[in-house]
Amino acid sequence: MVTLGPFLKRELRLLARQKADWLNPVLFFLIVLSLFPLGVGPEPNLLRIIAPGVIWIAALLSVLLAAERLFKDDYRNGVVEQLVASRQPLLAFVLAKLLANWLSTGLPLVLLSPLVALLLNVDMASFIAMVLTLLLGTPLLSLLSVLGAALTVSADKGGILLALLILPLYIPLLIFASAAMEAASMALPYHGQLAVMLAMLLFALALVPVAVTSALKINVS
Amino acid sequence: MFKWLHPYAKPETVYHLCGRLMPWLMGAALLLLLLGNIWGLAFTPPDYQQGDSYRIIHLHVPAAIMSMGTYSAMAIAAFIALVWQVKVAQWSVLAIAPIGAVYTAIALITGMAWGKPMWGTWWVWDARLTSELILLFLYLGVIALSGAFSDRQTGAKVASLLAVVGVINLPIIHFSVEWWNTLHQGASITKFAKPSIDPSMLWPLLISILAFKILMLALLCVRLRTAILVNEQHRPWVKAMAGD
Amino acid sequence: MYFQSWAEFWAMGGYGLFVWLSFGSSYVMLAALAWYSQYQHKQFKRQLSAKLAREKRLQQYQEQAH
Numbered sequence: 001m002v003t004l005g006p007f008l009k010r011e012l013r014l015l016a017r018q019k020a021d022w023l024n025p026v027l028f029f030l031i032v033l034s035l036f037p038l039g040v041g042p043e044p045n046l047l048r049i050i051a052p053g054v055i056w057i058a059a060l061l062s063v064l065l066a067a068e069r070l071f072k073d074d075y076r077n078g079v080v081e082q083l084v085a086s087r088q089p090l091l092a093f094v095l096a097k098l099l100a101n102w103l104s105t106g107l108p109l110v111l112l113s114p115l116v117a118l119l120l121n122v123d124m125a126s127f128i129a130m131v132l133t134l135l136l137g138t139p140l141l142s143l144l145s146v147l148g149a150a151l152t153v154s155a156d157k158g159g160i161l162l163a164l165l166i167l168p169l170y171i172p173l174l175i176f177a178s179a180a181m182e183a184a185s186m187a188l189p190y191h192g193q194l195a196v197m198l199a200m201l202l203f204a205l206a207l208v209p210v211a212v213t214s215a216l217k218i219n220v221s
Numbered sequence: 222m223f224k225w226l227h228p229y230a231k232p233e234t235v236y237h238l239c240g241r242l243m244p245w246l247m248g249a250a251l252l253l254l255l256l257g258n259i260w261g262l263a264f265t266p267p268d269y270q271q272g273d274s275y276r277i278i279h280l281h282v283p284a285a286i287m288s289m290g291t292y293s294a295m296a297i298a299a300f301i302a303l304v305w306q307v308k309v310a311q312w313s314v315l316a317i318a319p320i321g322a323v324y325t326a327i328a329l330i331t332g333m334a335w336g337k338p339m340w341g342t343w344w345v346w347d348a349r350l351t352s353e354l355i356l357l358f359l360y361l362g363v364i365a366l367s368g369a370f371s372d373r374q375t376g377a378k379v380a381s382l383l384a385v386v387g388v389i390n391l392p393i394i395h396f397s398v399e400w401w402n403t404l405h406q407g408a409s410i411t412k413f414a415k416p417s418i419d420p421s422m423l424w425p426l427l428i429s430i431l432a433f434k435i436l437m438l439a440l441l442c443v444r445l446r447t448a449i450l451v452n453e454q455h456r457p458w459v460k461a462m463a464g465d
Numbered sequence: 466m467y468f469q470s471w472a473e474f475w476a477m478g479g480y481g482l483f484v485w486l487s488f489g490s491s492y493v494m495l496a497a498l499a500w501y502s503q504y505q506h507k508q509f510k511r512q513l514s515a516k517l518a519r520e521k522r523l524q525q526y527q528e529q530a531h
Contacts (some may be wrong), residue, residue, distance in 0.1 A: 024338060048437060065267075134293070138405075147386070149365065151379050151382065152366070152369065153370035154370060154372075154375060154377075155368055155370055156370065156371055157369055161365055161366065161369050164358070164361065164362050164365055165362045165366060166347070166359040167358065168355050168359050168362065168387075168394065169386070169387075169390050169394075171355060171394055171397065172390075172393050172394055172396075173395035175397045175398070175400070175401040176397060179401065194234070199440065200393065211382060211385075211386055212305070214382060215379060215382055218375060218378040218382065219375060219377055219379070230513075232497070245501075258488070262474075262484075262488075263474060263492055267478060272478045272479070272480060273477040273478035273479075273480050273484065274477070274480035276477065276481065276484055277484055277487045277488075280487055280488060280497060281487070282489045284491070288524055305479060319498065320498065322476070323495065323497050323498045326494060327490075327491045327494055330489075330490050330491070331487035331491060334484075334487040334490075335483065337483055338480055338483050383529045386483050433497060436495070440498060440499060440502055443499070443502040443503055444502045444506075446503075446505055447502070447505050447506040447509055448515065450506075450509055450510065451509060454513055459513070459516060462512045463510060463513045463517055
């Protein structure tokens with residue numbers, strides 16, 4: 001854990017230098033969301049009904065967009081190889097990646113949620129549920145995308161493959177997050193859905209870093 | 222036990238063992254499949270509710286059961302491949318995946334063909350059908366991932382890792398889809414209650430399930446033999462065999 | 466045999482299309498997988514022995530040249 005700090009500092013510095021890496025997915029998220037009303041019509045009630053699904057699918061797509069480049073640069077210039085070879089704690093590197101990924105793609109989505117609520121005509125109760133599900137769900141999304149990125153880091157054709165791997169694993173999150181927002185819009189309690197999401201997040205937090213480190217080791221060997 | 226098992230993990234032994242077993246397995250699978258299906262198609266009475274359409278059960282249920290059984294077999298092979306670095310287990314993962322994908326596709330297609338007369342529509346977002354569709358995606362993911370690397374070894378290992386991750390996730394996916402389904406659908410579709418099955422219908426079904434299981438092993442033998450040859454093509458025993 | 470005639474057997478009590486569609490497509494897919502697996506095996510064996518024969522000829526030629 002001692003080495004987590006320097007790794008995190010490095011990740012954040014890289015992100016500050018390459019602004020397109022995290023600005024583009026956020027922009028993409030907003031554009032996808034503004035396309036939906038244009039496609040299905042500006043009827044406020046219709047928008048309110050489809051909002052939970054639309055928000056979560058847009059969030060997934062924008063996180064996927066950022067995921068592809070997660071380990072690519074570090075793999076190409078040999079950082080991953082050096083870390084594996086020098087028996088440095090790979091776990092700290094992975095955790096720093098995760099945290100930086102969430103700070104750069106998950107957190108902006110949470111911060112943008114008031115704007116999204118305005119665009120899709122979401123009422124106050126659903127808005128609170130949306131913020132809560134985004135807070136619990138985006139870290140899980142980051143975990144899954146880090147896993148996908150680690151699996152495909154040395155693959156010849158990453159992009160669409162990454163989506164194919166992550167989408168099935170993402171289904172439980174989609175179901176529970178949009179169910180919580182739907183329950184909130186009908187003024188029903190949604191603690192249960194949030195609790196399940198928290199359980200899934202903790203479960204993934206325990207297992208995914210292990211899988212990611214072994215995936216990285218396989219990819220450089 | 223491991224000392225006893227270890228010689229069986231040698232690629233050459235496995236190659237010859239599979240070659241010897243394959244014709245027997247294939248013959249038994251074909252025989253049982255024909256027996257179970259003809260029995261089920263022609264020699265059992267129709268269901269009192271569903272008439273003769275229920276006869277699809279003799280393909281649908283074996284394919285669905287074995288699509289999951291094949292996934293667990295693949296996951297076990299993947300686990301062995303990752304933990305003990307057994308080469309043959311690694312290659313088995315890639316050899317099993319297409320078999321499982323075909324079984325899953327059969328379960329889906331027969332499910333749709335059964336759903337059309339029973340539910341009135343080809344596709345229903347029924348919990349079991351949806352889970353099966355996601356299972357197909359997981360199989361396709363394993364196959365696609367293993368083919369995406371220029372190095373065969375890395376592809377096999379990464380695909381094994383994905384198979385293990387998938388098997389941990391499958392219960393979560395299944396449970397959440399079931400929950401989602403009850404939330405969204407309620408009583409809108411008339412899901413037929415499964416009648417307790419009559420022994421005269423059960424026997425052909427059990428035979429068909431066994432046939433699918435043996436067929437999986439037979440196909441695995443063929444595919445594993447190819448995988449062993451491809452990966453061991455520079456070894457002397459392969460050269461000696463292919464040379465003459 | 467439960468059915469009275471072959472025509473009745475093919476009709477499957479009105480569900481013929483669905484029953485035979487599922488049986489037909491399943492058998493086609495299983496046969497395709499079995500055939501393709503066998504074909505891959507044969508094909509690779511043929512390629513490998515061709516490659517080995519080529520290497521052998523090359524070696525003989527080099528020995529003659531010396």
